[in-house]
Amino acid sequence: MPIKDIVSNPHSPWMDGTGPEADIVISSRVRVARNLAGLPFPHMLNQIRAEEVIRAVQAAINGREFRQKVGHMELIRMKDLTPVERQVLVEKHLISPDLLESYEHKAVAISADEVLSVMINEEDHLRLQCLLPGFQLQRAWELVSRLDDGLEATLDYAFDEKLGYLTACPTNVGTGLRASVMLHLPGLVLVDQVKSVLGTITKFGLTVRGLYGEGTEAKGNLFQVSNQITLGQTEEDIMANLVSVTRQLLAQERAAREALYRERKDQLEDRVGRAYGLLKHARMMTSEEAIRLLSDLRLGIDLGIIKNIPAPLVIELMVLTRPAFLVKVVGKELSPVERDVYRAQLIRKKLSAAQQT
Amino acid sequence: MECERCHQRPATVHVTQIVNGDKRTMRLCEECAREIQVGTMGFFPQIDFHNFLSGLLHEFGFPTGPAVVTAGARCGACGLTEERFARQGLLGCGECYRYFGPRLEPVLRRIHGNTRHMGKVPERTGGKMRLKNRLERLKAELQAAVSREEFERAAELRDRIRELEKQLQEG
Ligand SMILES: [Zn+2]
Ligand SMILES: [Zn+2]
Numbered sequence: 001m002p003i004k005d006i007v008s009n010p011h012s013p014w015m016d017g018t019g020p021e022a023d024i025v026i027s028s029r030v031r032v033a034r035n036l037a038g039l040p041f042p043h044m045l046n047q048i049r050a051e052e053v054i055r056a057v058q059a060a061i062n063g064r065e066f067r068q069k070v071g072h073m074e075l076i077r078m079k080d081l082t083p084v085e086r087q088v089l090v091e092k093h094l095i096s097p098d099l100l101e102s103y104e105h106k107a108v109a110i111s112a113d114e115v116l117s118v119m120i121n122e123e124d125h126l127r128l129q130c131l132l133p134g135f136q137l138q139r140a141w142e143l144v145s146r147l148d149d150g151l152e153a154t155l156d157y158a159f160d161e162k163l164g165y166l167t168a169c170p171t172n173v174g175t176g177l178r179a180s181v182m183l184h185l186p187g188l189v190l191v192d193q194v195k196s197v198l199g200t201i202t203k204f205g206l207t208v209r210g211l212y213g214e215g216t217e218a219k220g221n222l223f224q225v226s227n228q229i230t231l232g233q234t235e236e237d238i239m240a241n242l243v244s245v246t247r248q249l250l251a252q253e254r255a256a257r258e259a260l261y262r263e264r265k266d267q268l269e270d271r272v273g274r275a276y277g278l279l280k281h282a283r284m285m286t287s288e289e290a291i292r293l294l295s296d297l298r299l300g301i302d303l304g305i306i307k308n309i310p311a312p313l314v315i316e317l318m319v320l321t322r323p324a325f326l327v328k329v330v331g332k333e334l335s336p337v338e339r340d341v342y343r344a345q346l347i348r349k350k351l352s353a354a355q356q357t
Numbered sequence: 358m359e360c361e362r363c364h365q366r367p368a369t370v371h372v373t374q375i376v377n378g379d380k381r382t383m384r385l386c387e388e389c390a391r392e393i394q395v396g397t398m399g400f401f402p403q404i405d406f407h408n409f410l411s412g413l414l415h416e417f418g419f420p421t422g423p424a425v426v427t428a429g430a431r432c433g434a435c436g437l438t439e440e441r442f443a444r445q446g447l448l449g450c451g452e453c454y455r456y457f458g459p460r461l462e463p464v465l466r467r468i469h470g471n472t473r474h475m476g477k478v479p480e481r482t483g484g485k486m487r488l489k490n491r492l493e494r495l496k497a498e499l500q501a502a503v504s505r506e507e508f509e510r511a512a513e514l515r516d517r518i519r520e521l522e523k524q525l526q527e528g
Contacts, residue, residue, distance in 0.1 A: 040435040040450040123447070149480045157479050158451035161490075163465075164474025166451040170461060171468055173454070175476040232471025288363070336364075 001112050003076045007085040008328060010320040012092050012114045012131075017312030019134015023302045024253050025246065026182040026222070026315060029093070029131045030140040030239075032148060033124040033167045033176035035158040041168040042121040050105035053125050057118065060154045061109055070150040073111050073118070078103035087324030093131060098122050116147050123168050124176075126151070135246065137179055137239050145235075164231065174231030179242050182211060183249060186221040186299040187256030190268075197252055198223065204245050205229045212291055220291035220318060225249070261303055272300030279347050284340040290321045290347065308355050317347060360386035417464050419443035432456040485525065492521045 001009065014027040035041060036056065039049060054077065060066060061073045078086055078099060086103070089095045094117050095108050107120040119127040128147050130140040158166040164174040172178075188194040198208045207228050210218025225246065227238050260268050275296035278285075285293075298314040300306040319325060321343045327334055330342050360368045366386035419439055430439040433456055437449030448454065454461065465472045495518050502511040 035451060037451060041448065043445070043447055044435050044437065044449040145477070148477075152479050152481055156482060159479050159482065160451070160454060160474070162473055163454055164476060166448075166454055168447045168449075170446075170448065170465055173465065174469065174474045177476070229469045229471075231465060231469035232473060232475055234476045237475075286363075286365070 001114070003074050003081075003108075003110055004085075006092070006094070006110060006114060007081070007088045010316055010325060010329070012094070012319075014093065014114075014131045014133045015312055015315045015319065016133040017310070017315065019132060019136045021250055022134040023311070024184055024250050025135035026184055027093070027131060027133055028135055028137045028140050029129065029180050029182070030137065030144045031127055031129045031178045031180075032144055033165065033172045033178075034126040034128065034148065034151070035166055035168070036125045037156040037158045039125065042123065042125060043168065045105070045121070047105055050121050054105070054107045054120055056155060057107070057109060057120055057126065057151070060151050061118075063154055065153055066150045069153075070116070070147050071111055073109045073116065075107055075109040075120075077107045084324050084327050088328055091319055091322040091325050094129075095119055096122065096127070116143060118147070118151075124172070135181065137181065137243055141179070141235060141239055171228075172230050175233070175235050175238065177230055177235055177238055178226050179239050180224050180226035181242065181246050183223045183225060183246070183253070184221055184295065184298060185223055185249070185253050186295055187253045187260060189218075189221045190260055191256045193252070193256065194218075194221075194223075197249065198225075201225065201245050201249070204241060206242065206245055219288060220295040222295070222318075257299070257303060268303070269300075269305055272296055272303075272305045276300065276306060280351055281348070282344045284337070285321075285344040285347065286340055287321055287323060287343065290343060291318060294318050294321075309351065310354060313350065313354050317350060320350075321346065358384060360384065360389055362386075362389040414443045414446070414464060417460065417467075419460070488521055488525050492518065492525070495521065 006012075019025070019028075036053060039045065039053065042050065042053075045053070054075070058075050061070075061075060081089070086095075086100050089108065090097050090100065092114070094110060094114060096119065099106050099108065099119050099122050105121055109118040109120070111117070115130060115132060117129045117131075119129070128144050128151070130143040130147070132140050132143075160166055165176040167173050167176050185194055188197055201208060205228050206225055208223055208225050211222035211224050212219040225242070227242055229238070233241075275293040279290075279293050279297060294314050294317055297306065297309070298311060301309055301311045301314065320329065323339065326339055326342055326346070329346065334342060358368045360366050361383045362385055366388065368384035369387055419442065431437065432449055432453045434452035435449035437453055439457065439460075442448060442453070442457065448457070462472055495514055499511055499514040499518065502508075502514060
């Protein structure tokens with residue numbers, strides 16, 4: 001799909017709800033940082049040399065061998081997108097918010113299926129990303145590694161025998177690898193154990209943050225867990241560690257959901273039913289409320305309390321009702337009140353359409 | 358007055374927070390105040406990673422202020438000063454790792470618990486690196502063989518070294 005279509009389509013393959021453990025692991029992402037040899041890192045680059053990086057990547061992805069090995073990727077400069085379109089790429093998790101800051105000489109290359117992307121001139125010259133639905137870290141690493149090889153076939157990386165891949169920030173040096181899973185943990189939040197459970201995982205060299213909300217909050221009970229250490233371990237070790245900790249979190253979340261359903265069935269069904277009712281009938285809704293209710297609805301679907309709504313639709317709605325996407329869908333700038341009205345309308349429409357099919 | 362955070366409910370609480378060393382007072386509704394306080398309970402260690410890193414750098418003796426730049430305190434390739442590195446937490450180029458190497462090592466050890474890359478090696482250029490490594494090892498073996506007067510073995514090693522050097526030159 002061309003990038004201009006990607007920014008108007010709310011759906012992305014990572015929201016498919018496919019892949020193992022998809023009831024809790026919404027998506028798996030692997031990112032690696034790479035820099036080109038002989039060029040200062042992006043924050044030290046002048047405009048001309050920053051353009052050099054973009055052109056080098058463009059040439060690399062146009063190569064015949066790259067296309068055979070990796071497939072077609074389209075490159076677009078951030079300045080050629082509208083502000084809303086740029087924000088939509090962030091909301092679809094295809095680029096990081098950092099790529100929006102002084103974007104004059106930044107760019108992104110995206111594969112037609114939206115699984116692979118390369119951010120250009122972010123903190124490092126290149127940030128390669130693979131984003132898949134469900135719990136598929138190993139597969140994501142294989143795809144990123146192949147993309148990496150495809151680019152390296154023509155690009156010279158800044159690599160040091162002892163320190164590995166050299167990055168602008170010393171916290172990324174070595175493998176340059178950030179692997180992460182996005183987890184929906186309403187059960188642990190409801191039994192009030194999420195802090196103690198997530199608190200312990202920092203002991204395993206992992207970090208947690210709330211997906212939505214300013215830094216510390218986890219609106220919609222969505223958490224992102226990722227590795228912190230990048231040097232001194234193989235990529236396989238880093239991923240094995242994240243996989244085993246994630247398995248523990250899955251077990252704890254399942255146990256919490258079972259306990260809730262067993263011991264507080266009425267309260268739980270009431271909570272889910274109220275969320276569903278509001279989503280179906282409310283006429284105005286803030287994005288905060290939407291995320292919170294959609295999380296409750298998703299839990300109800302996973303527990304079999306709600307039967308006629310497909311689970312992936314909930315994740316799609318979470319993305320679709322973010323502010324920039326809403327503007328894109330409606331096609332004009334919106335006042336805060338209008339936004340809340342359109343958001344509620346969109347949710348009503350999507351939910352009733354899903355019920356009819 | 359409305360809540361500064363959600364702009365919906367009335368502000369009833371004053372909350373003081375320290376953000377990046379600056380004290381900030383916000384007027385919030387009770388719900389937002391509670392959420393903010395819950396959030397600071399400490400399982401989000403990467404909130405301000407650059408601040409953390411620059412604190413770490415100061416601890417390891419990187420300058421804190423715009424100190425007088427001494428010789429060697431600046432990357433010879435890109436010109437990044439130690440002071441700017443300590444402030445931003447970002448290196449300027451690949452060569453910076455060499456210029457600041459000895460001073461960076463304890464920092465890397467503290468961050469990663471390790472200072473040696475164990476992972477992937479670039480497929481194309483890394484292949485050359487693997488050849489170079491093998492060449493070094495053979496040269497060391499050759500010296501050992503010569504000193505032990507194992508001339509047959511030395512001749513054998515010389516042939517293999519020549520072969521490898523040819524491979525390296527051809528790229
Ligand atoms: Zn508020
Ligand atoms: Zn430098």
